[in-house]
Amino acid sequence: MTAVTGPERSTRRLLLHVGTPKSGTSFIQTVLFSHREALAAQGLLYPADRFDEQFLAALDLMELPWGGLEQQAVGAWDRVAARVRAWPGTSVVSHEVLARASRAQVATALESFGDVEVHLVLSARDLARQIPAEWQENVKHRRTVGYREFLDRIRDPDRTDDVASWFWAVQEVPDILDRWGAGLPAAHVHVVTVPQPGSSPTLLWERFAGLLGLDPDAWDTRVSRVNPSLGVPETVFLRMLNHRVNGGVLAGRHYREFVREVLAHRTLSQRTGSPRLGLPPDVRGWAADVAESWVAAIRQRGYDVVGDLDELRPAPADRPFTDPDAADTEQVLDVAVHSTVTLLQQAASLRDTADGLRAELATALEERDQARREAGIWLRAKRKVVRDADHNAVLRAGLAGYRRLRGR
C-alpha cells in the first residue's frame, strides 16, 4: 500500500470511496465527518456540512429516488465537486451507493473533478457476511422478502429482480472496479479489505488512515456510529412489521424515524444475545466459489490491495445456521414485547414534549393578549385625546406642543 496523500505530496488529489455497502463505510464517514475541521487544518478536505451531504450528492449523480430524500439532492453533486476542485490539497468523497453508478455516471463524476488526480477506493468484505447483511438492509428498508427467497433471487443469473439487480450493482467487486476504474491507472485503484472477525477493531481504520497518510492513533474513532447488525429474531420481527405498515400505513419519514432509527438501530441492534444470521451450507459453497473468482480478477488487474485478499474468502462457519424463515416464535415474541415497550416510552416522551409545548404556547398567547390589552388601553386613550382636541382648545394646544416635540 502507498499513501496517496501526505506532507511530501502537494498536487490536488481526491480519494473517491465508492463502497461497498456494509463494509465499514458509515464508520469511516463518521470519523471523517466528526474530525473534518481538524483534518482540513492538516490539508485534507472532507466536503460535507451535514452528515448526509455526500449521500445526497450520490443520489444526485445517479438520479436515484430514495423515499423523497432525493428532492433535497438537487445540485448536491456539483456542489461537492466544486469544493474538491477548489481545494488545494487532498479531498475525500465517500458514499457506498456510488458503487451502483453506471459507466456514463462514472464518466460524469470523474469529469466533474476536472484535473484533480482521482484515486478510487473500494472497501470489500467477504460474501458470507455481506449477503446476510444485505438481506437485513433490505428488511430495514421496508422489504418483506424472506431469506431463502432473497438467496434464490440473488443467485438467479437474470438479475432482473429489484433485489438482485441492486445487490450485484453494489456488491460485485470486479464489476464495480470495471465501471469505476476503467479509466484510471491500476495504481490509482485501491481495494481495502475488511478484516475477518476477531481482528483488532481498529484495523480497518488503520488501513484507511494509512491510505490517507494519517497517523491512525491521532484520531478518536469512538465518535463513530456503526451500522449495527441485527439478530435473527429481530430481523424476522421487522419483516413481519413491514407487512403491516407498508402500502401507505406508515409514511416514509415516520418509518425512517420510528422503525429504522428507534427500533432497528437504537433498540434491537443492542440485543446481542440473539442468534446471528449466516449463510446456509448450500449457499456458502457457492459464495466461496464467487469469492475465489473475485480474488483472481483483482489479482490479475494489479490494483493496490490494502489488507489481504484472503479476507474476501468466507471463513468457515463458527456456529450452526439459524434459519430466519423458521424462526423461534418465543424469541420473536420477546422482540415484539421489547419493541412495544420502546415505542410506548417513545410515545410517552413525545406526549410530554407536546404537553410542554402546549403549555409554553398557552403562556405565550396569554402574554400576547395581555400586551394587546395594554396596548389597546393606551391606544384608545390617545385616540380620545386626538378626537377631543377638535373641541377643546387646551387639549389642541397640548397636542400641537407634543407633536412639535416629537418632530411630527
Add this chain to the structure above:
Amino acid sequence: MTLPPGVPSAPGPSAGYPEAALAWARHLRGGGSTPWLEFLAGHRLEEQGPRVGAGVPGAAQLELVRLLAARAHALASPPDPDRFTSLADDVFGRAVAGRGLGDRPLLWPPHRTAHHTVAPGRHGAPPIDPAALPVGELLRTAAGVVADQLVARGTVPRPPVHPPRGRPRAWAPLRRVRRYRVVGVPSGVERVRAALAAAGHPDGGPLGGRHAGPVFVVVDTLDELLAQAWAARVRQGARTRWRTYVGGWVARGGLPRAAAVDDLAARWAQRVGAERVHVVAGAADAARSVAAVLGVPPGPGAMASVILLRPAQTDVVRRVNAVLRVRVTTDHRRALDRRLVTVLAAGGPVPAPGGLQVPHRHRSWAADAAERLADRLAAGGYPVHGDLGVLRRPAHGPVAPLASEVLEEMLGALSVLGGVAAQAHAAPGVRR
C-alpha cells in the same frame, strides 16, 4: 455520447463483440432499425475476446434508438437525419435513471450458455437480446432522455387555471346570464365549464345574496374519481404507481380528499346550504344536467382549459417526474411538466381521461366505498340529478396503465422533444 470515428455501419466478415456492437450502434444512429440478432445474421462471429467494448452503449439505449428509428420510418414525413443523429447521441450517452439493472451488454450468440445460478467468474449485468428487454428497462432509459430534453428546452409559462370566471360577454346584458359554481371530478367539471361557457354562462359569481347561484358537485364512478385523484397527485410530482396508490388508501381505510365527493358536498352545504348544492351523477352527461337545472341550452363543450391525460400519459409524467425530482427544484419541475403535458396531450385526438379500474383484489373495498359515498350523498338532502348508482359501476379500462401504451406515449413525447416528429401521434405498426 459520440461513437468512435471510423466505425462501419455493418459488421466485418469476421467480427468480435465490440466491432459488431459499435457497427450496430452506427447503423441505428443513421436511422436504421434492424434488430440486433437480424443485424448479425450472415456474419461469422468471433467466440473469443471481451464482451464489453469501450464506447458501446447499453442494450436499453440501443434498443430505444432502434424503436425511435422504426417509429420515424412509419411517419408520413421522415425526420431530418441530423436531428435524428443528435437524438440518438443523446440516448446513447444517457445513463439509465433510477434503480434496476445498469447497462446490459448485448447478447453475443457465440457465448450463449445456460446457468442455473450466477456463475462464478462472470461479472457484470447479464447480456440480453435487446428485442427481449423488459419494457420497464426501456421506459427507465427513455424517461431520463425525456427529462434531459425538457430541462434543455426550458419551461413554459403557467396557463390560467380556469377560464375567465363570472364575466359575461359584452352582449350578455341583453339576456339573462346564470351564475353557478361547479366542483367535483375534473373530467366532469371541465366538460360543464366548457359547455356552459361556450353558451355564454361561465361559472363563477357570488356565493351569497340574491344573485347567488347553485353549486354543482359532479360525481362519477369511484374508479374514475380515484383515477383522477391519482392523476392529480402525479401532476404534483408523486412517483406512486396506480396499484400502490389504491393499495395505500385501502390500507388507510379512507378515500383521498379529491375522491371524497360526500365531504366535498358537505363542505359546500355548510357554506351555501344543502338545498343549493346539486349532485350531478355521471361526468359524461354533466353539462346537459347542469344546463337543464339552469334553464339554458348547453354549448358544444370543447375542453380547452385543463388538459386531462390518458392513464398511459399520466404514467409517462410519473416516470419522467421521478427523474426530474432529483434534477430540478419543485417549482422548476412543475414548469417542465407543463411542457411535457402539452406535448403528450397534443399527440392524441380527443382526450379520453380515466379508464383505469381499481385492481381486482381491491374490488370489494371499492364496492363498499362507493356504497358509502352514494348513501351519504343521498342522505345529505341535496337535489340529485342522475343515478347515484353510477358510483358503484366499475370503469371499463385496465387495472393499470398498459406498459406497451406507456412506451408508445413515451416514444411519441421523445420524438417531439427531440425534434424528429411534429406530434406525438401513435405511429402504426411500431408496437413492441
